[in-house]
Structures are given as structure tokens and as C-alpha cells.
Amino acid sequence: MKKESYVNRELVINVLQPRIALGNVSENKTAIAALFDRLDGHIAVLPEYCLTGSLVWLAAEQTINLLELADEATNAAEELGREAPIPILIHSLERSGDKIYNTTGLWVKGRLKGTQRKQHPDKDEVALGVFGGTEGYPIFDFEGFHFQIVICTDLRYFTPSREVDFVVWVSHYPEAGHADRIARIFRIQEGWEIPVVVASPVGGGMIGHSMVMHRGKILTELQEEPGVLSWSLKGS
Numbered sequence: 001m002k003k004e005s006y007v008n009r010e011l012v013i014n015v016l017q018p019r020i021a022l023g024n025v026s027e028n029k030t031a032i033a034a035l036f037d038r039l040d041g042h043i044a045v046l047p048e049y050c051l052t053g054s055l056v057w058l059a060a061e062q063t064i065n066l067l068e069l070a071d072e073a074t075n076a077a078e079e080l081g082r083e084a085p086i087p088i089l090i091h092s093l094e095r096s097g098d099k100i101y102n103t104t105g106l107w108v109k110g111r112l113k114g115t116q117r118k119q120h121p122d123k124d125e126v127a128l129g130v131f132g133g134t135e136g137y138p139i140f141d142f143e144g145f146h147f148q149i150v151i152c153t154d155l156r157y158f159t160p161s162r163e164v165d166f167v168v169w170v171s172h173y174p175e176a177g178h179a180d181r182i183a184r185i186f187r188i189q190e191g192w193e194i195p196v197v198v199a200s201p202v203g204g205g206m207i208g209h210s211m212v213m214h215r216g217k218i219l220t221e222l223q224e225e226p227g228v229l230s231w232s233l234k235g236s
Helices: 025-033 055-061 066-083 123-128 152-157 178-189
Strands: 010-017 043-045 088-096 099-108 111-117 140-142 145-151 166-170 196-199 211-214 217-221 227-234
Touching: 010 196, 025 066, 055 123, 066 088, 066 099, 066 111, 088 166, 099 145, 111 145, 145 152, 152 178, 178 211, 211 227, 217 227
Parallel strands: 010 043, 043 088, 145 166, 166 196
Antiparallel strands: 010 227, 088 099, 099 111, 140 145, 196 211, 211 217
């Protein structure tokens, strides 16, 4: 049974699907900011690698200085966090000392309120110098609603808490094998009682298809163009 604060409440979630360029943080920041005037919700969500593009694909094209790229992405995330008209989940590379993490942060009125690190980086990410987090999957409390964040392949290892109302899955979909990938995702979460909000970019080798899933069904979905998906979750 939900707490009384949930009753008659509504949370409007905006999923931003920007068109990104591989390795161009400045251009990607501009593309993201250009979608801000279309936000009409309570909280916004950005996809994985929305500022840098896929590290693995980028490394296949050029030599990466991961520390410098992380610093540039962090600065861009901070600027977006200040500019966003509503609270926003921004994915970036997080630098902590000499370690780099694949991280999504919750920004509210220009301040970082909490983070979720990817717990199980892909082997290719690890080879590039990305570390895995050890914090598990904390519960975020926002406007009386509770949610957890899962980054990309961490979905394989994740089971949502019974205390949350929805899950945010921060990911990126390459074109190859897209249909099979979606089918696997459905199998993972079809038994869950709560919806999953999925954010994925277009460009940089990715094909978008941000969506909201529930019990193996797509409730609403963007296609392969940049845009903003708006979805309402009712408190009960």
C-alpha cells in the first residue's frame, strides 16, 4: 500500500532523445539544450553516453584520453544541470581521483542531488579504464515518488525494490540486433509490477527508440528521430 502522499498525485516524466555525435561533447551539449524548451514535466531523463557517445565505438575510431574526456563531459553535465528548466537525470563520465565511472546524476536547480554508478561495466569499458561502482542501486525519492536507476547492461543483474514506483533504464541502442535486444529486455522485466522508463539517443551509431515498458509491453515510444517523450505516472 502506498503512502498517503502518493494519493491523487501525478508525475510527468520527459525522456529526452537527442541526436548525438560520437566524441563531440560540445555539439552534444548544444543538441541536448535545444530540447529544453520542449520540457513540460516534473523530471527529465537523458540517455547513457548522451555527451560523449559510446566509449567503445569512440575508441575504435581514435585514441581516447579518458581523464580529459571525463572532465569535459562533467563540465558539460554541470552546465546542463544549471540550465535545465526542470530536475533532470544526466549521464556523464564521473572522475573520482584517478578513477572513471559510468554515472547518471540527478540535478535539481543546478545542484547534484544524487548519483547512480554503473555497477557492472562491459569488458570493453573496463579495458578502457572504466571502474564499476559498489553502491548497489539506491532509491531516489522525488516529489513523493520513488525510483531506481539502472545503466545499460546492469539490467541483467538488477531486481527492483518493492518500494519503488518505477525504474529508469539509461541505455543506448545500436541498430544491429535491435529486435532481439528488445525481446530480451521484455523477458527480463515482464514480471515486474512497475513500469520501466527507457532513454536512448539517436546518432553516433544509435537508433533511439526511447520508450516506457510495462510487463513486456510498450506503452509509448519515440522512433528514430530526436525528440522528447512525455509520460504520466499516476500515484495510487
